Amino acid sequence: MAHMNMLQQLIYYYQQNGAYVLSQFARHFLISIYGVLFAAIIGIPIGIFIAHHSRLSATVIAIANVIQTVPSLAMLSIIMIGLGLGVNTVVVTVFLYALLPIIKNTYTGMQNVSPTILDSGKGMGMTRWQILRIVELPLSLSVIMAGLRNALVLAIGITAIGTFVGAGGLGDIIIRGTNATDGGAIILAGALPTALMAIISDLILGWIEKKADPTQK
């Protein structure tokens, strides 16, 4: 293969291993999505809760901040002690890192809803649940979406490191490239789809974020 240049090698690589790359791409994406999904299930209610009980907000966000400062490789290793090798460890790591952007954005979004609107809702005789559902959530949805967007892009990067605990994903291809003798093309073959995945999910969620903003209609 030495007679080919990097680009030719890359194209040849995709021709030979297309199905494999695609399956790792799907795996990588699913690991990231599951982590973010769980973070959303837990993080959004927490965000709403601390927005209503602002005394707690400083503590909760501080905890999420601390989680964020742990280097990802260290976090992965710590969780590996408990959960062992494999994909579950990576999903939990992604979950922990995705918490902060989601909690913080939900909190900020809820805080930004003007108190006058809330008052008028209360004046109309809405229950707390109705205010949350009809007033607060729709108004803060675009900010919450921005948090999910941050979280997903972060998650895709972290999943790439998951290869060190044997979770698979596109990181496998990158690491194999670093072990191979002339692995430049293989590294690119793994890194390009990873970057592409991050960029595309960012664009799509950005588009949804815009659509969700009620002031843009």
Next chain:
Amino acid sequence: MQKIKKWILGAVATVASVFVLAGCGFPGLAGTSSDTVRIASQNTTEQQVMAYMIQDMIQHYSKMNTTIINNLGSGTVSFNALKNKQADISAIRYTGTDLSTILGEKVDRAHIKETDQKVRDQFDTKYQMHYFPSYGFADTYAFMVTKQTAKKYNLKTVSDMKKVASKLTVGLDQTWLERKGDGYDAFQTLYGYQFGKTYPMQIGLVYDALESGKMDAILGYSTDGRIGSYDLTILKDNKNFFPPYNASAVATNAILKQHPQLKPILSRLNGKISLKTMQNLNYQVDNDLVEPEVVAKQFLEQHNYFEGSDK
């Protein structure tokens, strides 16, 4: 107060549901459910090829879920994964390595043939793991030189290097330098010489270093595909320094009991892969940019998943 109780209840319910979900596994993501057969693989080419081969065999003959725990750093890490029940099958284990690193025994050079049986027995009794019969190849450490160097100094065996050893620059596997029992220290004692300069290197890089003339001799793996393509000369280990590193699959007794159909499936690979075959498979990965997964699948398809080899 009532509200807070509701919130706490809700939070607890969500957390619980997450854990329940995690127990059943995430749809579409192999390796997350608890009945998955987990295959441990190290970060070398041949480990990965064999791991995918095992996975393909299991998927071809049964409906079991499988996943590969890839890129483990060493044989010890992959052994511990099996021991701690984080994995069920080790794609390849080498009897010689396991004898010195896992069982901590000295190589008995007078009874070299009994090594395999000894390792097999001890793995069964000490660790409740089943050592399968060899795939049919041994991945032995071997000293190699280029054809020209071999001619120049008239080298045929490792002993022949003694007279020129002080002039030689040698590339060595970094883990081998520190190994006890079959490492560099023991080597010096047995062969009675040491090299002029030694460079600890990533094992994948030594062949090219030799080919490009940066090294005079290297310690590499006998199964590497580049031995054939660079036309390297393997020096005979005339004092039997390296124990036989016969390559086998190892599975925990627990998983073989849980899935009785596993044993016959894995046994189909016994003796099917010769040294030449393994060199060839490695070569496709290391030189032809084909992924281990693709190489494994193509090989099994060519041989029809060894359908005929039932007993």
